[in-house]
Amino acid sequence: xxVVLLLASGDCSAQYLPTIMTKLDSVAKPGxxxxxxxxxxxxxxxxxxxxxxxxxxxxxxxxxxxxxxxPDRISTGFLPIPDPKILQKDSSDRHSYFWLQxxxxxxxxxxSFVITGPALxxxxxxxxxxxxNAMPAxxxxxxxxxxxxxLPPLRANRLLIEVANHDNAPLVITRVATSQLGIYxxxxxxxxxxxxxxxxxxxxxxxxxxxxxxTDSMPVTPLAIGLGPLRRFLDRERRTNKPSGRWxxxxxxxxxxxxxxxxxxxxxxxSVKLARAIDKKEKE
Numbered sequence: 001x002x003v004v005l006l007l008a009s010g011d012c013s014a015q016y017l018p019t020i021m022t023k024l025d026s027v028a029k030p031g032x033x034x035x036x037x038x039x040x041x042x043x044x045x046x047x048x049x050x051x052x053x054x055x056x057x058x059x060x061x062x063x064x065x066x067x068x069x070x071p072d073r074i075s076t077g078f079l080p081i082p083d084p085k086i087l088q089k090d091s092s093d094r095h096s097y098f099w100l101q102x103x104x105x106x107x108x109x110x111x112s113f114v115i116t117g118p119a120l121x122x123x124x125x126x127x128x129x130x131x132x133n134a135m136p137a138x139x140x141x142x143x144x145x146x147x148x149x150x151l152p153p154l155r156a157n158r159l160l161i162e163v164a165n166h167d168n169a170p171l172v173i174t175r176v177a178t179s180q181l182g183i184y185x186x187x188x189x190x191x192x193x194x195x196x197x198x199x200x201x202x203x204x205x206x207x208x209x210x211x212x213x214x215t216d217s218m219p220v221t222p223l224a225i226g227l228g229p230l231r232r233f234l235d236r237e238r239r240t241n242k243p244s245g246r247w248x249x250x251x252x253x254x255x256x257x258x259x260x261x262x263x264x265x266x267x268x269x270x271s272v273k274l275a276r277a278i279d280k281k282e283k284e
Contacts, residue, residue: 016053019200020044023228024054027189032215033225035064035185035197039081040230042180043104045199047155050206052185056193063209069182078179081106084159090170098161099130100176105157107180112148114175120144121171123163127151130158142171153181186215186222197227 020041027033045051054062069077084100091097111127122143126136140149142163163171188211189195 015059016055016198016204017201018053018198019233021196021198021231021233024189024195024197025226025228027191027193027195027225030190031188032186032218032222033189034222035187035225035227036079037183037185038227039079039106039180040104041197041199041227042183043106044230044232046202047107048206049183049199051199051201051204053198053201053204053207054185054187055196055198061207062187062189062195063207063211064185064187065209065212065215067184067186069184077182078110079182081108081178081180084176084178086173086176088170088173090165094165094167096163096165096170098163098173098176100159100161100178102157102159105155106178107183108151108154108156108159108178109181110148110150110179112177113142113173114177115142115144115147115171116174117172118169121168123165123168123171125161125163128160128162129154129156130160132160136162186211186218189225200233 022041024035042049049066052064052066054064056062082103084102087099087101089097089099115121122141125140125142127138127140128136137154138149138151161176165171185197
């Protein structure tokens, strides 16, 4: 009966459904903190990052302000992305094609090349996401003095780089390094609470918080707070592995079957004990 009452009292309101989640480090004192978003987390977000949410252990939403590092700096403010696998094909049309395969759908804002040959070169290259669009995402000119390039924000797990060789020997590209622009959140946190950063719910809208009124003219850079390991969810796991038990409410069938299974096991246990007791009494 107690189990049934607990099931009936559960909150059945719709809740946030993430596909990726990470726990924030402990908060030492109240204040505004800076959360840097690693590329592996951004890869699990919607392209506009409107699905980002911060919740505490009571499912209470913590407001945040989304910021990006200054886009005019090419050498700082970027976070490295794991290097892609490179497949090269030198075609008879006097072009070389380089396919880059990543392990996730990263946001890519900068690209650089390690080229070991020939000694002198100046080539035009077109960069496209795959599946390929009619127009390339960017067109660059590579030479020994210029091998690092800013890109318009791309979201892709595959890129195609088409290099025009003309009558020259193909480039030997031994490494392609890509980076994400520094993206971070400013949020007000309090000690005594546990916080989780989540993303991936396709049905939520861009949040509108008052916090930006208090962060637009901050005199100092707030302290950074770290993140724990990333946790990804399959669709069937997205309710059962949340830190708060109330978040199972949007998929009550999972909880219902769990309770029914528990009840059946308890009934089976009681039946076996009762049968053994009756058998023992009859033998006596």
